[in-house]
Amino acid sequence: MSYEILLQSIPIVYAGLKLTLIVTLAGFVLGQALALPLGLALTARSPLLRWPVATHTFLLRGSPLLVQLFILYYGLAQFDAVRASAIWPIIREPVNCAIIAIGLNSAAYVAVIIAGGLKRLPPGQAEACISLGLSRFSRMRDVLLPQVYRAILPSIGNELILVLKASSLASAVTVMEMSGAARAFTAKTYAPFEVFIVAGLLYLAIGFLFGIAFRFVERRIPGVAAIGKSGRAAQPRPQALGASS
């Protein structure tokens, strides 16, 4: 364990921090934005809406994120039609591909969690809205969804940590975030421990800060139950179709 290499590792890993945060936060926001319409579609009455979305979430949750990332990055670039289209300037950039792949993947998992949350609401809530004459939009926005989000808030906080960990995959498509920067440094110095330990500590620190931020948000929102000790570190997401948090 060379302290010289340890000290050299710090600026190297720190240089990747900015990209890690960009990919994490942008991917998380994209995932949350997409998860809501997908979650609503999963609980829709019309099978025309339910089936395609259910298939989509099934495929995204049934295959590794790495394959999905490669399909987006290398697979699409293969076609001249794609390279001539309007989306090329976007997916041409490796960072965008990482954000989109991680966002889509996260959205699939959170959509299932939202759908599960909606299904678990007491049916009396929806019935009361109908009897009060609320429009479907108002029913969703003012009554049902706030309750669902309050109930699944811990899962969403968990999702942020999972997206942070997923951001390390961006290094597979040339994005020099922390894990990629660490690996490149190892190839030069043949000293794996020092730099990966520095990177690991930084990931733990960021995860810890995200956890504190989320606990702060939870406390500010009325009606969110107190979270026990085991809820802090990242939980794995439910993978099987039909299983929700």
Added chain:
Amino acid sequence: MSLILAYLPHLLEGLLVTLEVALGSFAIGLVIAIAAVFGAEFGNAPVRWCVSTYVTIIRGLPELLVIFLVFYGGTVLLSRMFGAYVEVDALTAGICALSFVSGAYLTEILRGALHTIPPGQAEAAKSLGLGTGATFRHVILPQMFSYALPGLGNQWLIILKESALVSIVGLEELMRKGVVAAGATQSPMTFYLIVAGLYVAITSVSMAIFAYGNRRLTFGR
């Protein structure tokens, strides 16, 4: 088309390696988890602290980073410990890395299941005269696994997909075979779609098996 067919056997070989890695990691991870749960429940303070630290750290780190650490660092550590190179092939190293990661999650799953067992069970066993070891083996463990089954099934699916990460350090499993084939034929879309399809297939089969097992093996719920 003929080129794609030429690489298909390679992909299937890779699929076999993926299953080997996943099964090996799940099995060893389970062993680590059982030991960790035992330590967390019956061990003294330092042991409990070790287990808790292990679980917290692993769950906070990207799996890819842990794989890098075990891969690039593990062989260095082993060689320094034993003085000479210890032959660790890619498969073994991959299994070590993944079982190290999954062990932490499996520990939490088993611990959660353990705490779901009504305390009356252990008390009844003690009143019947069973010692701690016998109680654990014949009364607690079977019930723990029964409650843990959904979580275990979930973790198996996660391990299956995580095995793709080991391709980044060169293990010749399904993902890696796909990358090589895609590079040699310049048809990345085709091969990555096939690879994704194969993963979806094995996760679907796994889910079906677990659903069946869940129905047959769980009781009292």
Added chain:
Amino acid sequence: MKILAIASVLAAITAGSAGAEPLRIGTSADFPPWGYTDTAGDIVGFDREVGDEICKRIGADCAWTNQSFDGLLASLQVGKFDLVISGLSITAERAKQVDFSKAYADAPYHIATIKGGALAATKTRAELEAALEGKAIGVQTGSTHEAVANTYFKNADVRLYERNEQIADDLAAGRIDAGLLEQSVWEELMKAREGKLELAGPMLTSADYAEFGNGQGIALKQGREDLKARVDKAIVDMISDGTIGKISTKFFGYDLSYKG
């Protein structure tokens, strides 16, 4: 009597092969035509044939393993391999950590770009360096190309890839503006990509950028003097009797054996 004869013949055969020293060779077969895998999954190429010939000449029984390029030297140091033969350039930086045999090849390098791209018109090194400012260059993680790019094309956006085919694919797609590799590898990668790529700027050698190193050699763990001496002798013999030249022509179309 017959059984005794057969048994002694068998003993002689096995004793003969038991005398062959087992050697483990590490390579990264993503570097055509130096090293690549055919459809049967076997490692083939220039390095494979040179390596097998050397093994024959020193009386060793060699086993080849394919793995990621950037982990090869680390694996060598830890004892996973006895030799690394992978188009590896001999550089002062690497020589601090591992021993190198005598150079067996001397490959020139080249920047490649998309056909008709702005870079293709550059003629001199100065023009090339100027044209590369602010552009994206793809190189392989852990290679001398990465070191050269980081040192001399400092204002360019250097992207690190795990495999060289990925560099060629991204280049053809227009994601990156340039790639830096051995000229021989470009020729092979470009052939498979039917005219989408072309070479840009002048041919580059270690005379231009010292970080390229001084020829390609075989890496050994430090302290294995006996093995190194035997490998060196085999290489020197193979260069002088033209074996390397012949293998080189077979894969590159020209002789790039080391003549320094």
